[in-house]
Amino acid sequence: MARLQARLISQLHLYQVLHAVRLARGPISRAEICLSTGLSQAAVSGLTRRLIEDGALVEVGARPSAGGRRERELAINADFAWVLGVKAAMHQLTMALADFAGGVRHTLTLPLQAPLAPAALITEIAGAIDRCLNGAPAPAAGRLAGVGLALPGFVDSLADVLLWSPVLDAGSPRVEGLGRSLSELLKVPVFIENDANMLALAQQWFGPAAGVGNAALVTLEHGVGLGLIINGELYRGHAGLASELGHLQVVPGGQPCRCGKSGCLEAYVAHYAVVREGRVAGLLPPADGRAPADDTEQAYRTLAAQAREGNPQAVRIFERQGRWLGQWIGNVVNLLSPQAVILGGGGTSAYDLYQGALHEAMQDAMALPHRGRVRLTVMPQGDEVWAQGAASLVLQRLDESAETLASVSRHGLLSDTPSHRERPDA
Ligand SMILES: [Zn+2]
Numbered sequence: 001m002a003r004l005q006a007r008l009i010s011q012l013h014l015y016q017v018l019h020a021v022r023l024a025r026g027p028i029s030r031a032e033i034c035l036s037t038g039l040s041q042a043a044v045s046g047l048t049r050r051l052i053e054d055g056a057l058v059e060v061g062a063r064p065s066a067g068g069r070r071e072r073e074l075a076i077n078a079d080f081a082w083v084l085g086v087k088a089a090m091h092q093l094t095m096a097l098a099d100f101a102g103g104v105r106h107t108l109t110l111p112l113q114a115p116l117a118p119a120a121l122i123t124e125i126a127g128a129i130d131r132c133l134n135g136a137p138a139p140a141a142g143r144l145a146g147v148g149l150a151l152p153g154f155v156d157s158l159a160d161v162l163l164w165s166p167v168l169d170a171g172s173p174r175v176e177g178l179g180r181s182l183s184e185l186l187k188v189p190v191f192i193e194n195d196a197n198m199l200a201l202a203q204q205w206f207g208p209a210a211g212v213g214n215a216a217l218v219t220l221e222h223g224v225g226l227g228l229i230i231n232g233e234l235y236r237g238h239a240g241l242a243s244e245l246g247h248l249q250v251v252p253g254g255q256p257c258r259c260g261k262s263g264c265l266e267a268y269v270a271h272y273a274v275v276r277e278g279r280v281a282g283l284l285p286p287a288d289g290r291a292p293a294d295d296t297e298q299a300y301r302t303l304a305a306q307a308r309e310g311n312p313q314a315v316r317i318f319e320r321q322g323r324w325l326g327q328w329i330g331n332v333v334n335l336l337s338p339q340a341v342i343l344g345g346g347g348t349s350a351y352d353l354y355q356g357a358l359h360e361a362m363q364d365a366m367a368l369p370h371r372g373r374v375r376l377t378v379m380p381q382g383d384e385v386w387a388q389g390a391a392s393l394v395l396q397r398l399d400e401s402a403e404t405l406a407s408v409s410r411h412g413l414l415s416d417t418p419s420h421r422e423r424p425d426a
Helices: 002-024 030-037 041-054 118-135 178-186 195-206 271-280 293-308 312-336 346-365 383-400 402-410
Strands: 057-062 072-076 082-088 092-098 104-111 144-151 154-156 161-164 190-194 215-220 224-230 340-344 376-378
Touching: 002 030, 002 041, 002 072, 030 041, 030 072, 041 057, 082 118, 082 195, 082 383, 092 118, 092 383, 104 118, 118 144, 118 178, 144 178, 144 195, 144 383, 154 190, 178 190, 190 195, 190 383, 195 215, 195 224, 195 340, 195 383, 215 312, 224 312, 271 293, 271 312, 293 312, 293 346, 312 340, 312 346, 340 346, 346 376
Parallel strands: 082 144, 144 190, 215 340, 340 376
Antiparallel strands: 057 072, 082 092, 092 104, 154 161, 215 224
């Protein structure tokens, strides 16, 4: 028991050191690591020695001398291992291969025709990953240490259970061991997570939420998502079911939602909901049966073009979308008081059309002390950011597990990089 505890503490300290170096976003001295982790000089010295021996950290130089001893600086060894982030959307799979420092080295987007049965989804994803690795700079496959898969819907990431997702057909309400099945095919650990959670993690590591204790990331595209960083940690709630902003019921008995309920926020602001309104208004041709998701995205863009040309009905639809979204983002602020509120996802492509209504509704919904203080940051578009989030999750899981770090070294992933102790860009 005591040995187990000692090992866990040692792992925790390794993670703290690695994380401190990662968050520094540049070379950091051992003294600075002591400051940011609260660990003693002797502990940091021992832990950094171990991380350098494992290959996760590198010494990159020394601080200019101020008369005394020149202090060596440390950085993440970007080539230590690579991770792959995959974002599954209804109409496409986006992949980003990132190095150990989180730098994106290669990306690939392939079409997907969801919803699919679980086995077909696994086959599609595994095939897409193979293609991504084959097209990446050599030797990507040999250096891959893990895969993060971002999925829309209810994901119990810790139990590896997909409770519900729009990418699965209606006959597959719950899939157990999705990550494990992919892991058996790919021979590396695979972690699954809700897509908005992944994006929140990426913003905490690499984006506007870096160094911020409490942040809310709202995503708008085919659905609506929310990723919450609370007290510096991703908040998942029981069974990963927390922060489902899109499925808050805003109109009892209202519009049907994809999740099976009615009156969810998503059923008023997601792309499919906006397109539905466009169809009802006669601005878009009626749907013939179940339109594929890429048709919905195309229709959303068509409607946006009509609004930009001044069609008053189309303008009103986007304004209504902004009001709904603004009201509920304002309520999220009331509930959690985040320092950073970020809006991301493909829906920001029509941001110019709903921006005004959103801000007005958000201010109106927020309690007086928040007004004029809480600002909304809009993330750049592109599915690559999502995939980078998925890569961040893998990096976090690898950092947390000293055993995984050890296994990366043991499998000789670095044997083909004799210069891994030098920075590639140095
Ligand atoms: Zn719903």
